[in-house]
Amino acid sequence: MKISDLLKLAFRNLMRRKARTALTIIGVVIGTISIVVMVSIGIGVNRSFDEMIMQSGSMTIIRVQKYGAIYDEDGNYVDSKEQVLDDSVVELIKGVEHVKAVSPVVNKYVRLTSGKYESGVTLYAMDCDVFEAFEFPPLQYGTYPTKENPSTIVLSPESMEYFYCFSGNNYQEKSIDPLTEKVTMQFQEYQTHPRKKEFKLDFENVAMMEQTDNWEYSYNIYMDLNYFREIWKKYANSLTLEDRKRALSSTESYEEIKINVDNINNVAEVQDAIEALGYATYSEMQYLEPLKETSNMLQMVLGAIGSIAMIVSAINIANTMVMSIYERTKEIGVMKVLGCLVRDIKRQFLLEAGLIGLLGGVVGILISYVLSYLINKYGAGIMGSLVGTGTSGDLSVIPLWLPFAAAAFGMLVGVLSGYFPARRATKIRAIEAMRTEG
Amino acid sequence: MDKEPEKIIELVNVKKIYRMGNEKIYAVDDVSFDIKKGEFCCLLGTSGSGKSTLLNLMAGIEKVTSGTILIKGKQIPKMSENSLARFRQRYLGFVFQSYNLLNSMTALENVEFPLVFKRVPLKKRKRLAKEMLVKVGLGRRLHHKPKEMSGGQQQRVGIARAFVAKPEIVFADEPTGNLDSKTTIEVMELIRQMARDNNQTIVMVTHDRSLATYADKVIHILDGKIQSIEEPAAENLPEETKAVECATEEIMGEEATQTTEEVKKEVTEKFVKEMKCPEPVQTFPEKGKVAVRVVKKTKQFHVPVQRNGKGKQ
Ligand SMILES: Nc1ncnc2c1ncn2[C@@H]1O[C@H](COP(=O)(O)OP(=O)(O)OP(=O)(O)O)[C@@H](O)[C@H]1O
Ligand SMILES: [Mg+2]
Numbered sequence: 001m002k003i004s005d006l007l008k009l010a011f012r013n014l015m016r017r018k019a020r021t022a023l024t025i026i027g028v029v030i031g032t033i034s035i036v037v038m039v040s041i042g043i044g045v046n047r048s049f050d051e052m053i054m055q056s057g058s059m060t061i062i063r064v065q066k067y068g069a070i071y072d073e074d075g076n077y078v079d080s081k082e083q084v085l086d087d088s089v090v091e092l093i094k095g096v097e098h099v100k101a102v103s104p105v106v107n108k109y110v111r112l113t114s115g116k117y118e119s120g121v122t123l124y125a126m127d128c129d130v131f132e133a134f135e136f137p138p139l140q141y142g143t144y145p146t147k148e149n150p151s152t153i154v155l156s157p158e159s160m161e162y163f164y165c166f167s168g169n170n171y172q173e174k175s176i177d178p179l180t181e182k183v184t185m186q187f188q189e190y191q192t193h194p195r196k197k198e199f200k201l202d203f204e205n206v207a208m209m210e211q212t213d214n215w216e217y218s219y220n221i222y223m224d225l226n227y228f229r230e231i232w233k234k235y236a237n238s239l240t241l242e243d244r245k246r247a248l249s250s251t252e253s254y255e256e257i258k259i260n261v262d263n264i265n266n267v268a269e270v271q272d273a274i275e276a277l278g279y280a281t282y283s284e285m286q287y288l289e290p291l292k293e294t295s296n297m298l299q300m301v302l303g304a305i306g307s308i309a310m311i312v313s314a315i316n317i318a319n320t321m322v323m324s325i326y327e328r329t330k331e332i333g334v335m336k337v338l339g340c341l342v343r344d345i346k347r348q349f350l351l352e353a354g355l356i357g358l359l360g361g362v363v364g365i366l367i368s369y370v371l372s373y374l375i376n377k378y379g380a381g382i383m384g385s386l387v388g389t390g391t392s393g394d395l396s397v398i399p400l401w402l403p404f405a406a407a408a409f410g411m412l413v414g415v416l417s418g419y420f421p422a423r424r425a426t427k428i429r430a431i432e433a434m435r436t437e438g
Numbered sequence: 439m440d441k442e443p444e445k446i447i448e449l450v451n452v453k454k455i456y457r458m459g460n461e462k463i464y465a466v467d468d469v470s471f472d473i474k475k476g477e478f479c480c481l482l483g484t485s486g487s488g489k490s491t492l493l494n495l496m497a498g499i500e501k502v503t504s505g506t507i508l509i510k511g512k513q514i515p516k517m518s519e520n521s522l523a524r525f526r527q528r529y530l531g532f533v534f535q536s537y538n539l540l541n542s543m544t545a546l547e548n549v550e551f552p553l554v555f556k557r558v559p560l561k562k563r564k565r566l567a568k569e570m571l572v573k574v575g576l577g578r579r580l581h582h583k584p585k586e587m588s589g590g591q592q593q594r595v596g597i598a599r600a601f602v603a604k605p606e607i608v609f610a611d612e613p614t615g616n617l618d619s620k621t622t623i624e625v626m627e628l629i630r631q632m633a634r635d636n637n638q639t640i641v642m643v644t645h646d647r648s649l650a651t652y653a654d655k656v657i658h659i660l661d662g663k664i665q666s667i668e669e670p671a672a673e674n675l676p677e678e679t680k681a682v683e684c685a686t687e688e689i690m691g692e693e694a695t696q697t698t699e700e701v702k703k704e705v706t707e708k709f710v711k712e713m714k715c716p717e718p719v720q721t722f723p724e725k726g727k728v729a730v731r732v733v734k735k736t737k738q739f740h741v742p743v744q745r746n747g748k749g750k751q
Contacts, residue, residue, distance in 0.1 A: 334538045338552045339527035
């Protein structure tokens with residue numbers, strides 16, 4: 001038989017039992033809706049979650065800090081210990097597998113002044129060779145420091161925002177443009193020698209990072225480590241004798257060693273390896289891992305709920321087809337005697353089941369879009385607080401592939417659940433079929 | 439020229455045994471016979487004698503227990519289900535005792551159905567089905583569903599369906615079993631007419647002795663066995679055949695542009711008047727030929743005649 005004839009016949013047979021066909025289709029519609037809506041919510045939640053991750057800094061960064069936290073087996077904070085972080089530790093960590101870049105980090109709280117305005121920021125000094133490996137954001141202007149030209153100070157956008165000034169009772173705030181306004185930096189840790197000039201560094205070479213979601217690169221300023229050592233020495237020279245010694249020895253060990261791991265999936269492994277070397281570590285990932293698991297779990301649960309409805313509708317289709325074959329036993333026998341190929345009988349039943357699946361799938365998708373719209377409009381607040389992602393993104397996201405996948409899935413469910421009934425139809429022997437009434 | 443028509447159906451030692459527990463039922467018990475092309479064969483016997491079983495065996499609907507069945511030289515019992523289906527599409531038609539029309543379809547669609555399996559294009563098969571229904575006198579019932587027709591009308595739809603694909607062989611299982619005597623005659627005439635028009639072989643099952651008069655060959659069956667085969671004697675067959683050949687050749691030779699109708703008229707005149715042939719002559723077109731058949735009593739034979747004109751196809 002030709003496909004067009006098979007299709008016509010399948011349609012006709014479905015129309016013969018309109019109520020039953022409609023009910024079966026409604027089953028598929030419900031199945032499709034539950035899958036599409038559930039998956040769309042899963043995707044929506046995951047997306048909000050990913051946004052959240054983006055905002056909480058690079059996920060591949062591990063820190064080894066001077067004051068490492070000690071946790072018990074359940075992950076509760078117990079105590080902290082001081083660990084000596086020097087170049088030997090840096091070398092040690094470089095040898096760990098999956099480590100993309102390692103840099104010691106010195107951070108100093110510094111005071112910035114510009115005219116009568118001042119502000120305080122944290123200065124991070126890191127090896128300028130690894131800036132790129134740590135995924136420093138692109139620059140609005142200027143260039144990152146290099147070994148040849150190490151004196152550039154890299155500013156993050158918000159580090160220049162909150163300069164303030166007290167004049168009497170008047171508090172004023174303004175943002176400074178380091179290109180046109182003079183900015184001076186001062187360290188604050190130690191006492192300046194009474195007979196010496198206070199150490200000040202005027203910003204000359206500056207670069208400005210672009211605004212990103214990553215908070216790490218939003219508030220701080222950055223500098224090459226060697227250049228930092230240079231100016232720190234100058235600073236130390238301006239101090240009292242006692243403080244000079246302390247200041248110089250303080251830079252022999254670092255506040256922090258920062259590690260970038262090649263892949264987000266290897267963070268835990270690298271962290272374990274460093275812990276095994278005897279150093280306490282910290283990463284954002286460590287806190288997000290359980291959250292991520294919760295989110296994945298949620299997606300699976302939602303998917304499972306959707307699938308159950310779809311399985312029920314598949315059984316429903318199979319039932320309809322079996323019923324239909326019972327009713328049409330005699331007809332099948334007659335068709336065989338008239339010369340209908342077994343293949344065509346099978347195809348006809350598969351097509352009927354597939355049509356039910358496809359129709360249900362298409363209608364289900366259309367309703368799903370409406371539901372998704374309503375959920376995003378009215379349900380976001382309720383569900384958002386339930387799930388715990390306080391983001392403004394859509395709760396239910398239907399990506400372009402989902403309707404096609406759902407329609408194909410609906411049809412597949414139809415064909416699969418029609419397969420065994422169809423095979424059964426072909427097994428009917430013409431002679432027995434013709435003896436049955438009907 | 440081939441005087442003896444070819445054997446189209448051949449049965450040799452065919453047995454069908456049903457097992458009911460320990461009991462064996464010999465529904466068909468060692469049956470052998472053959473049927474020639476164009477023959478009208480009647481399987482006659484009482485209820486339960488195994489006629490339907492025999493017919494079903496021939497059509498491949500039922501599997502034989504032993505023996506061979508050859509149709510057009512093909513071993514029916516050895517065919518796969520698929521090739522059997524194709525074989526049925528091409529060569530076999532079936533008229534059922536209980537009509538077996540599809541209730542959801544109109545008369546036209548029912549008749550069209552075998553052509554759908556054969557992948558005949560929509561327009562062509564609609565036309566063929568319509569022509570066939572007109573032929574069986576249901577030109578005004580094309581769009582009626584089976585439930586909206588009388589038994590006789592339904593059976594005529596069934597006949598139209600069996601003949602629409604112009605199969606070489608038509609099996610009919612008690613085609614008149616549910617009909618009154620007047621309708622029975624109508625239906626039987628119809629079958630005989632159509633079979634003759636297309637030189638088709640008919641195998642008909644009946645328990646009605648009076649219907650045997652339509653047949654060229656009557657096979658009496660009792661308890662699964664052949665009791666006797668009755669074949670009305672062919673009197674003076676060779677001479678008559680020759681006469682027909684002469685007559686037709688004469689006519690055809692003269693006028694090559696004649697239509698089939700004109701040939702028929704002339705042949706009829708010649709036979710009925712000059713040769714005192716008791717029954718009318720029938721002509722029918724066959725690929726590039728016009729064949730003429732003379733009917734005498736229940737005996738028939740046909741002679742193909744070469745013709746180079748374009749007959750009314
Ligand atoms: N499937 C079957 N199982 C067992 N026995 C069967 C089966 N089909 C037919 N028979 C037996 O075979 C015999 C012949 O049956 P069949 O139907 O051929 O008879 P029939 O000549 O067509 O009779 P009727 O004129 O009543 O239709 C019967 O005795 C019947 O009981
Ligand atoms: Mg019978």
